[in-house]
Amino acid sequence: VFRRVSETVPEVELVLVGERGWRNEAFEQELGRGEAARRLRVTGFVADERLVELYAGAACFLFPSLGEGFGLPPLEAMACGAPVVMSDRPALGEVAGEVALQAPATDVEALAAHVIAVLEDRELAARLRADGLARARAFTWEAAAAATERVYREALAAHA
Numbered sequence: 001v002f003r004r005v006s007e008t009v010p011e012v013e014l015v016l017v018g019e020r021g022w023r024n025e026a027f028e029q030e031l032g033r034g035e036a037a038r039r040l041r042v043t044g045f046v047a048d049e050r051l052v053e054l055y056a057g058a059a060c061f062l063f064p065s066l067g068e069g070f071g072l073p074p075l076e077a078m079a080c081g082a083p084v085v086m087s088d089r090p091a092l093g094e095v096a097g098e099v100a101l102q103a104p105a106t107d108v109e110a111l112a113a114h115v116i117a118v119l120e121d122r123e124l125a126a127r128l129r130a131d132g133l134a135r136a137r138a139f140t141w142e143a144a145a146a147a148t149e150r151v152y153r154e155a156l157a158a159h160a
Contacts (some may be wrong), residue, residue, distance in 0.1 A: 001062065006036040009119050012028055013039045017046055017054060055080035059125070060118040063087065064105045065095035071095030078132030083125045085114040095139070099131035 014036075021027070031040060046054065055061065061077035063086040065158045071092040074084045078099065086092050089103035096102070101118065103110035118125050 001064065001108050001111045002040070003034060003036045004108060005119070006039065007113045008116050011039075012059075012119060013041065015054060015058075016040070017051065018043075019045050051076070052080055055082045058082040060085055060115050062090070062100045062111065063117055064071065064111055065089060065092065066105045068092050074100060075136055079139075081129050081133055081138035083118045083128035084132055085111060085118060087111075096132075097135055099128060099135045101128070 002012075006012055008025050010046050016031075028046050029038060031042070043054075046102050055077045058077065061074065061078075061082040061084045063074050063084065063140075065073075065087050066089075067085075070092070071086075071089075074092060078096070084096060084100035086096060086100050086102055088102040089105070092100075093102065101114040103114055105111075108123050118128065
């Protein structure tokens with residue numbers, strides 16, 4: 001995706017955050033190839049405070065996950081004001097709703113087109129930032145506790 005995006009937006013930089021992945025050797029070799037590799041930074045693990053800074057400073061947060069249980073990284077990015085482009089996995093869609101641009105995780109062209117749109121269209125980026133902030137505010141620990149309690153009460157009532 002980055003290679004495609006950098007062909008259209010040559011000044012874009014990619015920051016990869018997180019520990020090295022399991023069986024990631026081919027991916028890491030691919031990262032080091034081509035002109036786009038000069039604008040790539042790999043941070044490894046970062047502390048929460050630094051992660052907030054990275055999210056807040058991101059022109060776009062890309063999350064092409066093949067499998068995600070809840071969608072915490074896109075939610076964190078939205079809470080920090082980053083426009084989000086992500087895969088269209090059901091769990092991610094439940095978290096982001098309509099406030100993130102979505103495409104299949106393996107559709108490089110569609111994901112790249114979404115990232116390019118965010119980088120080039122200031123109004124789109126501003127809307128995604130504002131809508132993402134509003135969406136993230138709905139996800140509180142109090143709301144999670146209330147939903148969990150509701151599920152337990154329903155389960156108990158069904159077996160009473």
